[in-house]
Amino acid sequence: MNGKVRIPALLALLLLVLSVAPVASAADRPTVKLSAAQAGTGGSITVSGEGWRARALLMILICGQSVPSSGVTGGTNFCANADGRAVTTDAEGRFSRKLPVAEPPVPCPCVVHVATVQGAGAEADAAFQVAGHAVEPLPADAAGGRLSVLTDTRLDGSSGLLTWFGAPPVRTLVFTVGNVGTAPVKNPLFHVGTSHGVFAPEWQEHQWRGTVPPGGRARVELPVELSAGAHGDYTVSLKYGGKVMAEQPWGVGRPWGVTLFWILVCLVVPAAVFRVGMAVVDRIRPRPRVRRGVPRLPELALRLPGLRPREQARHAMSSTLPWFTPDSDPGTAGRLSAPHDESPTSPKAPTSPSTPTRKGPP
Numbered sequence: 128m129n130g131k132v133r134i135p136a137l138l139a140l141l142l143l144v145l146s147v148a149p150v151a152s153a154a155d156r157p158t159v160k161l162s163a164a165q166a167g168t169g170g171s172i173t174v175s176g177e178g179w180r181a182r183a184l185l186m187i188l189i190c191g192q193s194v195p196s197s198g199v200t201g202g203t204n205f206c207a208n209a210d211g212r213a214v215t216t217d218a219e220g221r222f223s224r225k226l227p228v229a230e231p232p233v234p235c236p237c238v239v240h241v242a243t244v245q246g247a248g249a250e251a252d253a254a255f256q257v258a259g260h261a262v263e264p265l266p267a268d269a270a271g272g273r274l275s276v277l278t279d280t281r282l283d284g285s286s287g288l289l290t291w292f293g294a295p296p297v298r299t300l301v302f303t304v305g306n307v308g309t310a311p312v313k314n315p316l317f318h319v320g321t322s323h324g325v326f327a328p329e330w331q332e333h334q335w336r337g338t339v340p341p342g343g344r345a346r347v348e349l350p351v352e353l354s355a356g357a358h359g360d361y362t363v364s365l366k367y368g369g370k371v372m373a374e375q376p377w378g379v380g381r382p383w384g385v386t387l388f389w390i391l392v393c394l395v396v397p398a399a400v401f402r403v404g405m406a407v408v409d410r411i412r413p414r415p416r417v418r419r420g421v422p423r424l425p426e427l428a429l430r431l432p433g434l435r436p437r438e439q440a441r442h443a444m445s446s447t448l449p450w451f452t453p454d455s456d457p458g459t460a461g462r463l464s465a466p467h468d469e470s471p472t473s474p475k476a477p478t479s480p481s482t483p484t485r486k487g488p489p
Contacts, residue, residue, distance in 0.1 A: 157220075159241050159253040166228045167258035174239055176251065179220040184244040184325055187212045187224060191231035192265060193238045193369075195252040200265075200369040202318050202330055206240060207231045213244070234261040244327055245362070248371045273308035274315060274367055277344060280375045282351065282363065292384035293356045300349045300363060302373060306339040313338045318366040319349050321377075323357075328364050356382055 162173035174187055190206035193199045199206065210229035216222045231237060237257055242250035282298040290296055300319060306312050315335055320328025333349045351363055358381040365373045 157241070157249050157251045159239060159251045161239060161253050161255060164254065165256040165258055168228055168230055168260075170228045171225050172228060172239075172255075173223060174226050174241065174253075175221070175223040176216075176241060177219070177221045179216045179222065179249065180243070180247065181216060181218050181220050183216045183220070183246065183249075185214050185216065185222060186242050186244050186327055187214060187226050188240045189226070189229060189231055189237060189255065189257065190240045191233035191235055191237050191260075192263075193240070193252065194236055194265065195238055195254055197265075198250070198252060198369045199238065199240050201233065202366060202369055203327075204330070205231060205233045228257060230257055230260045234263040236262065236265070244325055245322070248374070250371075273306065274304045274312055274339065275307055276302055276365070276372045277305045278303040280363075280365060280373045282375055282377055283348075286380065288384075291382055292388070293382045295355045296353045296357060296379050298351045298363075298377065300351050300365065300375065301346070302365065303344055303346050304339065305344040306341050309341055311338050311340045315339070315367065317347070317349060319351055320364040320366065321351065321353060322362045322364065323359060328362070330366065351377075353379065356385065358382060 157176060157178040159174065159176045162175075166172050176185075179185065188203065188206040188208065188211040190199045190201075190203070192201055192205050207229040210227050212224055212226050214222045214224040226239065235257060237255050237260070238252040239255045240250065240252050242248070280300060280302040283301050284298040286296060287294075304315075314337065317333050317335060318330045319333055320330040322328040335345075335347050335349070337345055339345045349365075353361065358379045361377040361379060363375045363377050364371055365375075
C-alpha cells in the first residue's frame, strides 16, 4: 500500500520540477516592459526591464521595420539614434528610464530595442507603435539560408611606420561562417562595428562576394579601419541579420611619432623665431653717423699737443713756432716764451773797481 502511494507522489514531484524548469530558464532572460504601447512624437514613455546583468550599461532605441520575434533586422540604421537613451542596471539587473518618442527613419512596425553596450551581448525588444508614423509590411525573406560563425574571429595585419605618425590603423577581420539553413546564401551583407570604451559601436556595411551552399562553410575577410591618430582599447563587433555574431578586442598603440613631432616643433620654431627676430633687429637698429672732414678721436688726440707725450709736444712746438728755425734755435731747454732784446744801445767799456773814471774828453 505504501509503495503504491509513493509512486504517484514521485510522478507528481517530477512533473512539478519539469514545469518549473522552463519558467526558471525564461526568467533568466532579459525582459523589457513599456508604460504604453502607443504614443505620438514629442511624448515620452517609461521603459523598464529586469533579468539583465548587474551594473550593465544599456542602450534604449526606437527602431522601425522590426518585430520582437526577429529583432532589429536592419541594425541601428533603422533606429532613431539621436533620441536614444542610456541606462545602467542596478545590483539586481533591473532598470527604469524615460524615453522620448521619435519617429525612426523607416516605417513601422516598430519596437523599443534595448541592448548592452559592452561586455557579454544581450538584447530584448518590445512592440511599440509611433502614432502618426507610416506602417508598411516587413519585406519577405526569400532566402532560407542562415549563417553562423564557426570559428573564433581574429585580426590580421600590423602597424607600419605611417601608423606610428598618426595614419589610420588598418586590420583584416578573419572568420569562418557556415550555412545552417536550407537555401544557399548569396553575397551576404555584414556589419562591422568599432567601439572605444563605453561608446556604442560605429557600424560599417561590408558585402562579401560569394555564395555559401546549405551545409557549407566559407572563410570571410573584412577590412577594419579606425580614424587617424586612434589609440587605446577598441572592440570590433561583427553583426549579420541584425544579430551580433562575434566580438574581438583590439589594442591600438599610441602614435609616438606625432608626440615626437610636436616636441621638435616646440623646440625648433621658437629658436627659428628668435634668430629671425635678432636679424630684423640688427637690420633696423640705428647706426652711428660719421661726418666727413671731421677727424676721428685718435687723430685729434695726435694733433693736440696737450694729449701727446712730452717729447713729441716739444718737437711739434719747435717746428711750428714762426720765430725760430732749426738753424737759429737757441737750444735753451724748457724755453717756451718769445725772445726779448738785451743788447746795449751803445758800447760800454768794462769798468773795474781799481780804474777811476773821469768825465769829459781826455
